[in-house]
Amino acid sequence: MASGRGGIPGPSRPCRLPLLFLPALLPLLVLLAFSFSPSSAVAAAASPGAMHNNNWAVLVCTSRFWFNYRHMANTLSLYRTVKRLGIPDERIILMLADDMACNPRNNYPAQVFNNENHQLNLYGDNVEVDYRGYEVTVENFLRVLTGRHESAVPRSKRLLSDEGSHILLYMTGHGGDEFLKFQDNEELQSHDLADAVKQMKEKHRFKELLIMVDTCQAATLFSQLHSPGVLAIGSSMKGENSYSHHLDSDIGVSVVDRFTFYTLAFFEKLNMYSNASLNSLFNSYNPSMLLSTAYYRMDLYERPLNEVIVR
């Protein structure tokens, strides 16, 4: 920068340079100013030159007990969608806090439905769950994100992403203002999540990260994020609850949440070769149907919203 005081773009100062150079300098200044992310000049943009070459998904259901069947169905619906659209089991980390399909209360053993018409068995024949039951804890979740495991932990339970990865992180359960409840006995706070994402960014564990949260007051969970390259969608704003969609009188509990239901409705129309964009996903959320406002945080995200989520 020609002002001679170092590389920080400061406010324009009265300059002694001849006016001739100003028009030439101005677009240069503007260009440089926009290329720096709003957070800090030193942290700069996403790793330069890293090409997107793999996709990962981390799907977490944090609730246990039979009446939280819908959270399991939410997560399994996303699991099925993500598998259908091309991410293999080896690149999916599925964490389910309880067993619904083979639960003694389930009238339909080995089957989980997200709709009362029972058309689609989400559990299928080929499900692979990486973290089950009591293993779904805040500690294990943060270990998965940051990659700091004990040496004995097998590869199928690790998130082996690199700087070319696009990661989808989906969390569902009961939550509140700046927290998400795990297993009815501990909480994940928003600053813990922000810290884990920051560690991930520093260790180049993702190129772009999409966080989707379907809980009450979901948007507060990512209020503390400050790493670039992260896009976050929550099912409701602070002070709002997220509601379930409908009750299945055969199974006896609600089977899916509204936000996930509409997200799925969007994805069911797609296949592996579609070119839909995130923009159209956001536009498909209708607050009156959701009974809450789906909130998305885009300020940390650099590209405009026209890319396919799983490609």
Add this chain to the structure above:
Amino acid sequence: MAPPLSPPALRRLLLLVLSLLITSVAAENVEEFTEELLLRPLPDRKALAHFHFRSSAPPSAAPSRHHHHFPKAIAQLVHQFHIKELELSFTQGRWNYEQWGGYDPMSTNYAKPPGVELWATFDLPLGEIDATWKNLTHTLSGLFCASINFLESSTAFSSPRWGFKLNEGNLRYGALPREAVCTENLTPWLKLLPCRDKAGIASLLYRPSVYKGYYHSQKLKLASSKSFGIILDQTLTVVLQPDSVRGKQLHSADGQLQPSWSMKDLFNRKLSGKCLVSKSSRVFFEIEKNIVDKVDKSGTEASWTNEIFVLSSAPDRVLKEINNMDGHSSSICEYDVSNYNEDAPLDVGVTWKLPLIWSCTPAPYHANRFLMGSGNERGSISLSFISTNMHKQLFDVSNDCSIKAVVFQVVPWYVKGFLHIDEYPPDANQGFDIPSALVTFPEFNSSRSYPETDSLFVSPLLRTFKEDGVVKSYTEVLLVPLTTPDFSMPYNVITFTCTVLALYFGSLLNALRRRTGEEERELKKAGNPTMLICLPVYDAHISCVI
């Protein structure tokens, strides 16, 4: 001097010798895979289906050998952890020893306790075994999508020297009674088979049927040595209630018929061919000896079709048990799946013509375990043995009432103590599970031999029936409600303490800093008799004018 062989003859001889050499070498180094299914009707209107898959890999010096259909994950597991024998079972449901028998190879080998049970013997110096066990539990947890890694801590596993199996200290045993078993455990288990669940006998596994059963247990058994290589046995034992309409018929005179069922009723599909890489693929239908007994008493010979029941199709072979002291022996009807294909699928089943009630031979004693009393101090675990008089029938020893039984049970230490607050599981108020106890009767042997009609090939399933198996029973899992601390107490304590401290320090500071009488004293000092007039001014603060 004999004339030398002409060059073409020499070449031919050389070729012959070479080919013999190659085939002999190849025969030893070939991986084999066999699949079998055993079906048996049970006395309480249910049906037992037992799938048995055996894969064997020949011994090799280097662990980096190319595999054809032996699963590479298992070969690597055996080499990395130096495993001699390993058995891992995932079970849901309880084997009903009263109704389904306790004295046959099926209940001895394949009746497992609920949850996950893992035991392994290692070929390592004794000091390294615990660390290897820990790594093994983690690896198996990743391989089979279960929380087997909870067996890593020393409170969860044990190293019995003679209670479980006789060994020199290199055996480790662990069980997780509350582990759920569902499709995600079956998926990787099926992926170890060469044909997965796409072809062959495993294609029958319709998941909703399997998990709707009364008992299902999938087991993986490994044995490895330098002489025979690695043998992997995968078995799945399911007890199902056949759903057929035909099962609800009432016979005119004698009461309710047993349900007539076939493979289509049990699994919703028929068998349309074998797995092409399998060396043999067979379906067995077992007719127990008590059924044979009753059929014989009614006059006809118990073959696949008689007055009481008839099988859906003629078997390829009928094998009768040999060497049975009792006189009557069970028989097995064998069907070879390679004779069937998509156009003519195999659907083995039984149709009952007359009602029949029979019972399966029980173990010498029924072993049950239950809780008595209440609480940590006055509670106890009781084991009860009820004699079935079976041993008297078998051995005809009327005076000798003593039987040797070995009981092996693992009780966690915290049943009598307290855990640290963060060691409690999230739903601690449900209680703690104590794994099943194993009761062995070493004097009784449950093996059965069947004639080996094919000298080149012996069915692995029948071979396991022939192996020496002592009679074993597992008791129930216990759920013990232990005293749990009030988990909200830390929060309560912090709140109360902070409130008390705030009140204390607040009032202390207030008392120290308050200047209530100060202004009046100041004024008195100044000695002014005039009054203090304090007036509110426009911007709502009081200014005092002297």
